[in-house]
Amino acid sequence: MSDETITVLTGDRPTGPLHLGHYAGSLAQRVEMQKGDGRIFIMVADSQAYTDNIGDTSKVSAAIPELVADYVACGLDVERCTIFLQSAVPELAELTQLFMNLTSVTRLQRNPTIRDEIKKRGFENSLPMGFLSYPVAQAADILGFRATHVPVGGDQLPMIELAVETASKINRLAGRAILPEPTVVLSRVERLPGVDGKAKASKSLGNAVFLSDSPAEVKRRVQMMFTDPDHLKVSDPGKVEGNVVFSYLDAFMTDRERLADMQAHYRRGGLGDGSVKKELVAVLEELLAPMRERRPDPVAGRDFCLQVLREGSVVARDVVAGVLSEVRAGLGVLTL
Incomplete structure (x- = not known):
């Protein structure tokens, strides 16, 4: 596939600093991909972060500019990549709502990544609906940009499978190809262990070497x-x-x-x-x-990081609005 036909969608939850596991998992690929002629959209997934941090939104807010700083530090060029804030593109939420009608609760409960994350967070007896349905939102994120390639780690494969299924259902219902079925781009390093050797490197466990470490x-x-x-x-x-x-x-x-x-x-x-x-x-x-x-200065660079998000979100919103319009038309949804 030529660069002209490539659209990449990837991103991270703003819940803390990025580490070498993130770099090996997809950041290094993003830096390499930006050298081509395709379009690269990088999402700061704040809406997704709220699915298990709604009681501590200040943690997410504080991490948003830090995440952009990590992106710039690792070599992502804001002139070549569109870096945007998920919640600043409300059309993604409407796509998610439409896609929810195409996905059963049983299908989500079978997702092995979701099962593992539910256990990890102790949600067995009090599972937030937002958390259960975040694979649907992830499918909306991917398909909302007509992403053809999605760099992910191996544990995210079930999420991409749902996006492929959703694209197929939309195209079948519309009677024409509206959305491409995305291709997974796996990293060479599937899983980087934590420094303690007991689990994979993790922000929440703090057992990692962080990109911002001295x-x-x-x-x-x-x-x-x-x-x-x-x-x-x-x-x-x-x-x-x-x-x-x-x-x-x-x-x-x-x-x-x-x-x-x-x-x-x-x-x-x-x-x-x-x-x-x-x-x-x-x-x-x-x-x-x-x-x-x-790396941008922690104080002076904060305004720069937020401005990158503002400008990127305008571009992202324009793209997703066009896709949403086509999906609504393909499904026969009345538009006033």
Whole structure:
């Protein structure tokens, strides 16, 4: 598919700073994709964040400009990408309402990502309707821009499946192709572990290396990383599999030949955990140092970040309004 036909929709919930798991998962892909001629829409998903943070909206509000700052820091160009605020595009809410009539509660309850998130948040006995239905809103976000490509991690595949199903239903009811069925763009790194080795890197768990971390904090977090508990002496053979430090080296080390040599050396013995962690600190600093330079000032840059959202939301709203109009016409919805 040529760049001219590509439209990308992706985004993040503003619930805290982004970390290396986000960068490996889709941010790096976005930076690469912006070099083409397709259109890239990046959504600050505040409406989605309210599905489980409605009692603490100040947390979401504070995180919105910080998220844009993370985007700029990691190399996203506001001249090449349309960065917008989800709630500033109310047409997405109307699309969501229409799409809800095409999706059963049972279908949502079968979604494995939803099941896992319900358990994680303790919603088994008090499930907010907004949370249960957020996959429908996500389908509206994707289809509202006629997105052809959606960069996601493997755990988001069930969400994209629902978007494909919804597009197919709309096109069938309309009797013509109104919405494209989006294609998933999976990252090379499917799941980056947390520094504690117990779960994937997570904002809520705080077990991650954040894009905004200082050099001292990066070093501290690397020192916390789980390695091989049986690698007691430098001379002992060690396991690379399940070793958090090597997982991060595999994700971010660009010298693949050197990485292969290190892995072989560690496996046969003679390479200490301290040396491996020192190498990882150097690799991460090479990645994060330019991000610190690009990051807008926390105070003066806040107005810049909000202005980026205002301008992007105007563009986004115009696009979604056109799609909504076609969907309404295709479904035979009366428009006054």
